[in-house]
Amino acid sequence: MASVDSPTIGIVDYGSGNLRSVHRAVEHAGGLCSLVHSPSDAERCKALVVPGVGSFGDCASQLKQIGLWDYLGRWISDDRPYLGICLGYQLLFDSSEESPGVGGFGILAGKAVHFPRVAGLKIPHMGWNQLHITNPSDPLMTGLGVNPDFYFVHSYYPVPEEKGVITSTCDYGLEFAASITRGNLSAVQFHPEKSQEIGLRMLRNFIASID
Secondary structure, three states, X not given: OOOOOOOEEEEEOOOOOOHHHHHHHHHHOOOEEEEEOOHHHHOOOOEEEEOOOOOHHHHHHHHHHOOOHHHHHHXXXXXXXXXXXXXXXXXXXXXXXXXXXOEOOOOOOEEEEEOOOOOOOOOOEEEEEEOEEOOOOOHHHOOOOOOOEEEEEEOEEEEEOOHHHEEEEEEOOOEEEEEEXXXXXXXXXXXXXXXXXXXXXXXXXXXXXXX
């Protein structure tokens, strides 16, 4: 249950299939939520969450159609609180192999790439997997314990050129950057809203970090 003085957290609605589950999870974690369909909606918020189910190119196209693409780029550049989930993470980079010719926000240098074909590993990477927390001082990681399990569903993962932003990694045939933080910008490849109590703890950490 959100308290009356909770910051308003905008859940960006561009047609994502898991929008409602993210909204419910943030509310359950104590956040006061509203759906964001336009820049005017976003201006009433102290933080934005961009969830993601679908393709990189479709997500970028839909955000542009509703007038939020350039707005989100400015929001992030101004270091206003942002949490990207799955595609909301991948879109921070320059591009993705999933959608050749489609640019991301380019806030972080790097691109999203497809998992290599490895015998015995299914793609997409789907299900519970452990994080290796590389930056335990990151507020998002507070109280998560050692090697917490989170729920993943993805075939692509970002490769940040700036390794210092990586706050956790995960091993699925190779080690990849599972989360990043830079200032008030945070993003994760896994799904906190599908990760039960440990996911709610991370969302509470995000809510607590908002000024």
